[in-house]
Amino acid sequence: MRAKDIREKAGEEPITMLTAYDAPTAELVDAAGVDMILVGDSIGNLRLGYESTLPVTVDEIESATAAVARAAQDAMVLADMPFLSFGADEDEAVENCGRMLKEADADGVKLESGPHTVELTRRLTRIGVPVQAHLGLTPQRENETGLFRQGTDEEAARRIVDLAERHEDAGAFSLVLEHVPANVGAAVSEALDIPTIGIGAGPECDGQVLTVDEVIGLSEGVAPFSKAFGDVRGEMQDAISGYKDAVESGEFPAEEHSHYEEDVDDLY
Ligand code: KIV
Numbered sequence: 001m002r003a004k005d006i007r008e009k010a011g012e013e014p015i016t017m018l019t020a021y022d023a024p025t026a027e028l029v030d031a032a033g034v035d036m037i038l039v040g041d042s043i044g045n046l047r048l049g050y051e052s053t054l055p056v057t058v059d060e061i062e063s064a065t066a067a068v069a070r071a072a073q074d075a076m077v078l079a080d081m082p083f084l085s086f087g088a089d090e091d092e093a094v095e096n097c098g099r100m101l102k103e104a105d106a107d108g109v110k111l112e113s114g115p116h117t118v119e120l121t122r123r124l125t126r127i128g129v130p131v132q133a134h135l136g137l138t139p140q141r142e143n144e145t146g147l148f149r150q151g152t153d154e155e156a157a158r159r160i161v162d163l164a165e166r167h168e169d170a171g172a173f174s175l176v177l178e179h180v181p182a183n184v185g186a187a188v189s190e191a192l193d194i195p196t197i198g199i200g201a202g203p204e205c206d207g208q209v210l211t212v213d214e215v216i217g218l219s220e221g222v223a224p225f226s227k228a229f230g231d232v233r234g235e236m237q238d239a240i241s242g243y244k245d246a247v248e249s250g251e252f253p254a255e256e257h258s259h260y261e262e263d264v265d266d267l268y
Contacts, residue, residue, distance in 0.1 A: 001035055001036065001074060001075055001076040001107070002076060002107060002130075003076070003107070003108055003130035003173035003174075004173075005035075005076070006035060006036065006076060006173060006174055006195060007173055007174070007194060007195065009035065009195065009206075009207075010174075010193070010194065010195035010206045011195075011206065014206070014207055014208065015035050015036070015174075015195055015197060015206055015207025015208075016033075016034045016035050016036070016207060016208065017034065017035060017036040017037070017038055017197050017207060017208070017209035018034050018036075018037060018038070018209065018210060018211075018212045019037070019038045019039070019040040019042060019043075019209075019210075019212050019213075020037045020038075020039065020068050020212050021039060021040075021043045021046070021047050021064045021067075021068070021212075022047075022064065022067055022068070023067045023068065023070055023071035024071070025212055026067070026068040026069075026071040026072050026075075026077075027071040027072075029072075029075065029212060030071065030072040030073055030074055030075045033074070034075055035075060035076065035207070036075055036076045036077075036078060036197075036209075037068055037072055037075045037076070037077050037078070038078045038080055038110060038209065039061060039064050039065040039068050039077065039078065039079050039080055039106070040080045040110075040211060041053040041056045041061065041080045041081075041082045041083070041139075041140070042080075042139075042211050042213075043056060043060065043061070043064055044056040044060075044082075046211060046213045046218075046219060047213075048060065052139065052142060053082070053083065053139050053140060054083045054140065054142075054143075055083075056082040056083065057082060058081075058082060058085045058096050058099070060082070061079055061080060061081070061082050061085075061100070062079070062099060062100060062103060062104045063104075065077065065079040065100055065104035065105075065106050066103070066104040066105060069104060069105035069106060069107075070105070076107045076108065077105070077106050077107050077108075078106060078107065078108050078109060078110050078132055079097075079100035079104060079106040079108075079109050079110070080109075080110045081093075081096065081097060081100075081109050081110065081111050081112075082140075083140045085097075086111060086117070086120060087116055087117070090119070090120060090123070093120055094120075094123060094124060094127070094129075097109045097111075097124055097129050097131075098127075098129060101128075101129060107130065108129065108130030108131065108132060108173070109124070109129060109130070109131060109132070110131075110132040110133075110134055110176065111131060111132070111133060111134060112134045112138040112139070112140045112141070113133040113134050113135050113138070113163065113167055113172075114135075114138070114141075114163065115163065115166075117133070117167070118163075118166045118167060118170050119170070121133060121167055121170040121171060121172050122170040122171055124171075125170065125171030125172070125173075126171070130173050131167075131170075131171065131172045131173065132172060132173065132174045132175065132176060132197075133164070133167035133172040133174075133175045133176070134175070134176040134177075134178065135150075135160050135163055135164055135167075135175060135176070135177055135178075135180075135188075136150045136151060136160060136176075136177045136178040136179055136180040136184075136201065137149065137150045137178040137179035137180070137200075138178070139178075148179075149179050149180065149181070149200075150178075150179060150180050151180040151181060151184040152181060157180075157181075157184045157187065160177075160180065160184060160188060161184075161187055161188055161191050164177075164188045164191065164192055164196075165191060165192065168192050168193065168194050172194060173194060174194050174195045174196070174197055174206075174207075175188070175192065175194060175195070175196050175197065176196075176197045176198075176199065176209060177196050177197070177198050177199070177201040177205060178198075178199045178200060178201065179199065179200040179201070179225065180200070180201050180202075181202070182201065182202025182203065182204065183202070184201070185198050185201035185202035185204055185205050186202060186204035188201075189204050189205050189206060190204075195207055197209045199225065199226075200223065200224075200225030200226070210226050210227070211226070214226040214227070214228060215227070215228065215229050215230070216228070216229070216230045216232040217229070217230045217231040217232050217233055217234070218232045218233050218236075219233070220233070
């Protein structure tokens with residue numbers, strides 16, 4: 001899948017997107033036919049033990065993106081640009097984003113967006129780096145805005161619609177809308193031709209995205225707008241305890257897990 005295929009799907013069928021941070025998970029997400037795989041900076045709090053997404057580095061996203069891209073056959077792979085990898089120096093931002101395509105084999109990048117990313121989106125798109133914009137709750141700004149629902153009054157909702165239109169005009173191929181009221185999700189989707197991908201933004205978006213850890217039930221609890229469709233955490237806990245108990249009781253390794261060589265019998 002390429003940016004153009006995602007654009008063409010808008011309004012035809014719901015678009016699916018999930019995060020993945022490693023090759024085995026990406027292989028399963030891809031095999032399920034999910035349209036886009038986001039190597040989210042949520043890797044920070046979900047997989048790397050950070051308290052937020054802020055400490056995630058360009059190297060960490062690049063390495064995870066390369067692993068995901070090696071495993072994905074059909075899905076579009078997007079690298080989520082981490083905090084301060086863009087937004088300060090524009091040439092450096094272009095270089096960081098370009099690295100994701102050149103060195104990690106991503107098909108595009110996602111930028112947590114604002115007024116400061118309009119021109120960057122235009123520049124990246126012009127040189128062939130597909131950009132997915134991200135408005136509403138943008139966790140990289142949590143120190144400024146908190147992790148609250150965005151766009152809850154008329155002025156804030158208007159600002160989101162206006163910024164969404166400016167990013168579309170700058171060439172973004174799609175737009176993630178995070179944690180906004182469903183009627184704001186519907187208004188933005190109505191205002192844009194490019195697909196909107198909602199996360200806690202209601203059913204009127206052109207597609208939906210969640211973190212894979214929440215979907216498979218690996219994370220401890222889920223956000224109120226998310227849903228666990230499995231219990232991988234429970235399965236992992238059972239398997240790990242089962243292993244420990246079997247070693248301690250002498251049940252593992254059993255005869256079939258061991259092999260012997262006659263030639264080495266003379267060692268003693
Ligand atoms: O980092 C992430 O996982 C995200 C989304 C869930 C949209 O940005």
